[in-house]
Amino acid sequence: MKIGVIGAGAVGVEICNYLLTLGSVSELVLLDKNLDRAEGEVFDFRHTTALTFTKNTHIFPTDDYLSLIGADIVVITAGEQITQGQTRIELAEVNSKIGVEIATEIERVAPTATLIVVTNPCDIVTHFIVKNTGFSPSQVISSGCVIDTARLMSIIASRVNLDPKNIFGYVLGEHGCNCFAPKSLISIAGQPADYYCDTHKLGLICSDELLESVKQAGYEIFKRKQNTTHGIAASVFRIIQAIMINERSVLPVATLLEGQYGLRDVVLSLPTVVGKNGAELILNHPFTEEESETLSLIAINVRTVVDRVAIATGLRV
Secondary structure (H helix, E strand, C coil), X not given: CEEEEECCCHHHHHHHHHHHHHCCXXXXXXECCCHHHHHHHHHHHHCCCCCCCCCCCEEEEECCHHHHCCCCEEEECCCCCCCCCCCHHHHHHHHHHHHHHXXXXXXXXXXXXXXXXXXXXXXXXXXXXXXXCCCCHHHEXXXXXXXXXXXXXHHHHHHHCCCXXXXXXXXXXXXXXXXXXXXXXXXXXXXXXXXXXXXXXXXXXXXXXXXXXXXXXXXXXXXXXXXCCHHHHHHHHHHHHHHXXXXXXXXXCEEEEECHHHCEEEEEECCEEEXXXXXXXXXXXXXXXXHHXXXXXXXXXXXXXXXXXXXXXXXCC
């Protein structure tokens, strides 16, 4: 399998590290407009091959999109970082245009590839890529709320003193402030969360408090190091693995909705079957009435941002 990573920044490089040490990739392309930077990272990686017992992946740097010919998956991490005083909508305007420009170049050389969009705000950027290129909605996956869900699992696990992989639940909606954590989908060791906490004499989990902790987690990381890398790179690798081995895992990635849950023309994270064909199926969960209302409100908020970005940039919606 051939994978391309666009952007040799901290996240792009860490994704490459996961693919080189844990993945089953025959060819890995690191593309950046700053060729020296891409070359430096790749040369550095090549010196690890004599020290680690990993698959012999051929990795090479480039600034030429022709190097992506035949790519099966392309991860887009390139874009501007939010700066102090910049609004989220201003960032969306800049990065949506960058994302569409990159995706247009990818479409020219790898039209059958699955795209994974990491550039923030990833759901907004994903929307404009689908609407302004020939890629289908199932081909363009926002990394969405996979990282938020991982944070949720870790937070609950620390409270109940279990391995996070024994926690089940989702953060859904938009990656950012417009998200929610349906209490109806949270379980611990296969048991309803409240039942588990009652049985083990633990305090009950408040979904609103839990969601606030999830949101705060990303902020606390950013406040200290001005970016988040390890968790998001692991999340992207998780999505890649599901595609590579046709795992058909259910992940809270974000894709353009086409009528699911009565919503359309908005990119939101929902429980989605991810396999060799990308986002293959959005599952229809029996949300409570309150949860359904929350999802609809989130869709309205996200669509409002999309419309404002479209007016500012001229991109199709």
